[in-house]
Each structure stands twice: as structure tokens, then as C-alpha cells.
Amino acid sequence: xxxxxxxxxxxxxxxxxxxxxxxxVALKEVHPSRYKRxxxxxxxxxxxxxxxxxxxxxxxxxxxxxxxxxxxxxxGIILLMIAVxxxxxxxxxxxxxxxxxxxxxxxxxxxxxxGPSAMTMVLLMTAKEPHRWPDWLLAVVCAWFAxxxxxxFSSGLSRFLGKRGLMAIERLMGMILTTVAVEMFIRGFxxxx
Numbered sequence: 001x002x003x004x005x006x007x008x009x010x011x012x013x014x015x016x017x018x019x020x021x022x023x024x025v026a027l028k029e030v031h032p033s034r035y036k037r038x039x040x041x042x043x044x045x046x047x048x049x050x051x052x053x054x055x056x057x058x059x060x061x062x063x064x065x066x067x068x069x070x071x072x073x074x075x076g077i078i079l080l081m082i083a084v085x086x087x088x089x090x091x092x093x094x095x096x097x098x099x100x101x102x103x104x105x106x107x108x109x110x111x112x113x114x115g116p117s118a119m120t121m122v123l124l125m126t127a128k129e130p131h132r133w134p135d136w137l138l139a140v141v142c143a144w145f146a147x148x149x150x151x152x153f154s155s156g157l158s159r160f161l162g163k164r165g166l167m168a169i170e171r172l173m174g175m176i177l178t179t180v181a182v183e184m185f186i187r188g189f190x191x192x193x
Contacts, residue, residue, distance in 0.1 A: 010143035046113025072188030075120030080181035086174030
């Protein structure tokens with residue numbers, strides 16, 4: 001896997017366009033002057049979690065005695081579940097919660113940015129080719145940067161695309177993630193046998 005394909009895959013998994021409605025819901029009680037500061041803070045926390053998994057992922061796998069094929073199958077299943085919800089229900093229903101005031105780490109940094117599928121992708125990349133950690137770090141940072149830029153301008157982008165436009169893009173990303181999830185599952189199954 002190249003750096004570009006890894007960054008693109010992570011970008012799709014991070015799903016910044018699909019997260020726009022969630023960020024708007026999470027920030028609805030926050031004064032608009034604090035939006036950008038909170039978004040930047042939360043995306044930094046998400047990046048931090050992904051980097052921790054990038055460097056410690058293989059040790060976590062070894063400690064838990066989880067094989068790469070099992071991780072690939074589990075990651076494919078999780079990714080498929082998220083992708084199916086994106087296609088049929090919209091991601092807003094997945095993470096809707098009550099009024100919690102200003103969000104801190106949960107739900108924006110984790111699980112919206114550094115969610116199970118993103119962590120699994122990072123773990124899989126380092127588990128398969130640990131010596132390429134600089135490439136994977138660059139891919140994570142590139143995907144994070146692109147996602148952060150989109151989320152930073154989420155309120156304007158939401159007005160520009162409208163509810164239907166956001167829903168269409170989110171469903172398209174869900175379809176792409178569905179194929180990635182099936183591929184992860186098949187590769188994990190093949191590695192097992």
C-alpha cells in the first residue's frame with residue numbers, strides 16, 4: 001500500500017463530510033465564536049490517539065495475542081457496520097446524544113475522529129509493515145489534516161451543500177467503505193487459511 005492510498009483510505013474512514021452533521025449537533029449549545037477552537041482541539045486529540053495506536057498497536061496486538069488475520073476480519077466487520085449505517089441511516093443517528101454542553105474528547109475526538117475503524121486501519125498498517133512507520137505516520141497526518149480542514153469549515157460547507165448534498169456524499173463514502181470492509185474481511189479470511 002502506498003502512502004497516498006493509505007492516506008486516502010484513512011480519509012474515507014475518518015469521514016469528515018459525514019461527521020459535519022455530528023459536529024454541528026455536538027456544538028449546537030456552544031457559542032459560534034468557539035466552534036473553530038473546539039474543532040481544532042478535538043481533531044488534535046483524535047490525531048494523538050491515532051498516533052498512539054500507530055506506535056503501540058503491534059504491542060497491543062502481541063499483548064492481547066491477536067493475529068493480523070483476526071484483526072483484519074474484525075476491522076472489516078466493524079467498518080462494514082459503520083458503512084452500512086452511513087448508507088442506510090446516516091451517521092447522525094449513530095452518535096446522537098443528549099445535551100452535554102461543550103464536548104471534550106468524547107464524542108468528537110473519540111469515536112468520531114479516532115473511532116474503531118480508524119484505529120483498526122492504523123493497527124493493520126503497522127502490523128503488516130512495521131518498518132514503514134514513517135510512511136504510515138505521514139498518511140495519518142495527511143488524512144487528519146484534510147479532515148480537519150473540512151471540519152474547520154463545516155458550518156459554511158453545510159450551508160453550501162445543504163442537507164441532501166451532505167447525505168449524498170456521506171452515502172457515497174459509505175458505499176466505498178463497504179467495498180474496503182469486504183476486502184479487509186476477505187484478506188483476513190485468506191490469511192487465516
